[in-house]
Amino acid sequence: MEWHDDGIIIGARKHGETSVIATVLTREHGRHAGLIRGGAGKRMRGIVQPGNKVRATWRARLSEHLGNFSLEPIESYAAAALSNGDRLAALTSACALIDTALPEREPHPALMDGLEILLCALNDDSVWPVIYVKWEIGLLTELGFGLDLTACAATGETEDLIYVSPKSGRAVSRAAGLPYKGKLLALPQFLVDSSAPADIEDGLRLTAFFLENHVFLHRDAKMPAARERLFDRIKRMNKGDQFSEI
Numbered sequence: 418m419e420w421h422d423d424g425i426i427i428g429a430r431k432h433g434e435t436s437v438i439a440t441v442l443t444r445e446h447g448r449h450a451g452l453i454r455g456g457a458g459k460r461m462r463g464i465v466q467p468g469n470k471v472r473a474t475w476r477a478r479l480s481e482h483l484g485n486f487s488l489e490p491i492e493s494y495a496a497a498a499l500s501n502g503d504r505l506a507a508l509t510s511a512c513a514l515i516d517t518a519l520p521e522r523e524p525h526p527a528l529m530d531g532l533e534i535l536l537c538a539l540n541d542d543s544v545w546p547v548i549y550v551k552w553e554i555g556l557l558t559e560l561g562f563g564l565d566l567t568a569c570a571a572t573g574e575t576e577d578l579i580y581v582s583p584k585s586g587r588a589v590s591r592a593a594g595l596p597y598k599g600k601l602l603a604l605p606q607f608l609v610d611s612s613a614p615a616d617i618e619d620g621l622r623l624t625a626f627f628l629e630n631h632v633f634l635h636r637d638a639k640m641p642a643a644r645e646r647l648f649d650r651i652k653r654m655n656k657g658d659q660f661s662e663i
Contacts, residue, residue, distance in 0.1 A: 418484075419476045422446050423491065425532055427512035429465040431457050439465050439486055441473050442515055442532065447523040451475050451486035464488055467512045468495035468536055494536035503654070504539045506647040507549050511535060513641035514553070518560060518632050531555045546651070547607060550620035554608075557624065562586060562631045564623075566609055569593050579604050586627060602626060618651050 424443035432438045437456025443449055451473075456465050464471065470492040477484030498504040511532060519525065535552045538545040554564055563586070568575050570587035571594075580589035580601035588609070594601050605620045606613035625648070629640055 418478070418480055419474065420446060421472070421474050424449070424471055424473045425494075425529060425536070426465055426467050426469050426471060426488075428467055428516050429453075429456070437461070437465055438483070439488070440516055441471065441486070441488075442519070442525075442529050443473060444526050444529050445524055446475070447525060448515060448519045448521050449473075449475065450521070451484045453486045453488065461488075463493070464490050466493075466495040466499075468498060468508045469493050470533065470536075494533075494539070497536075497540045503542075503650050504545065506643070506650050507545060508536065508539065509643040510641070510647040511549070511552065513643035514556060514628070517638055517641050518556065518628070518636070525559045528556060528559045546617040547615050547620075549647075550605075550608070550617060550624060553621070553624040553628070557586075557627055557632070560632055562627060564627065566604065578609055579606075581623060583626065583630070586631075618648075618655050621648050621651060 422443040422445050424441035426439055427442050428440040429437050432452060435455055435457050437453045438450055439453050439456065440448060440450045453461060453465065455461060465488070469490060472489040472491055474487040475484050495508065498508045531552050535545065535548050538548045557563055564581065565587045566578065568588065569578060569590040570582055570585055572590060574590045577591045578588040579591050580594040580598065581604045582589055583602055588604055589601055602623055603619055605616045605623065607615040608620065625640065633639060
């Protein structure tokens, strides 16, 4: 068997002395793993960095086999993040979430498009945190639990939406949610009003709740450590720290 597809590397681990098992988010074949012979060598080391876009060829005798990858570089998005700890944290968090949450070999082209938009934005510190939160919302949608922040779940109103129902993932207005505010999640205003200040910390809290309770809980998995590290960095930024170099 053989196929060719564009993809973004989301993980790589050494296998034996010279080989690497790479996991690639491909457009038509989803999250797919394969062996790269010689992948630990100097020539391939820079190509198999998480976040890089590649043209992948996969070959195996049977479809259920691990198979072998041949990779050709298309875009080195990882290079934009390697010198900056915050950008690198965002990249590794996104890759870890895909690797943990996404079923194997199930196509999600919209998720790959969103990941590439995020990777392209990493060289602009004024926009990538907002794009990252919205990318996690897109991930939830791809996994079957999209958030509906367009109108109040109780009244249908589109104004003064300040809560999110933890059960349905739908927005709730101030008036409708007042009697239940202790049980509702805060809705960061930048997700419904592009002119509002971007509270990235609250945005990550919101998406984390649904990832933990509606994705990982049912897969007997935990939030990836890389996602926790990103959240810790965002909290430090909110205390006045600037984006940091490694």
